[in-house]
Amino acid sequence: MIRAPLDRVFVFVDSPSELPTWLPNMVEVRKVIGAGVGQQYEYTYKMAGLLLRGQSVVVEHQRNKRGLHQIIGTFTAFWEYSVAPHEDGTVLSLGAEYKVPIPIVGKLAERVAVEQNARALGLALINAKEMVESSG
DSSP, X not given: OBSSOHHXXXXXXXXXXXXXXXXXXXXXXXXXXXXXXXXXXXXXEEETTEEEEEEEEEEEEETTTEEEEEEEESSOEEXXXXXXXXXXXXXXXXXXXXXXXXXXXXXXXXXXHHHHHHHHHHHHHHHHHHHHHHHO
């Protein structure tokens, strides 16, 4: 739970340029074009010690509710965020569905990458909470 208004939490997590500040392993976001459905940006993400580059496209967007991004590049994935009101602020939820590029990382590194990414989502929730609460 984040002690901040829902709209402020959503604006923060909905901004691609903010991703490297709170999403672990997101090294860089560049060339952000548009807003809402159809928004695109390029990224560099670190997985299993490798820098992976790609593009993200927003495929679903409900302001102050939910965003769903499709990842295109070295690996394919979907990642989403949603916000819901809470009596003390806002509940932020994060999720990701992806397939690890085994030819790139190898079978052994696949398990490590999956574990690292699961921990990264938990840390992302903590980071977003701290950043939004401290900015308000």
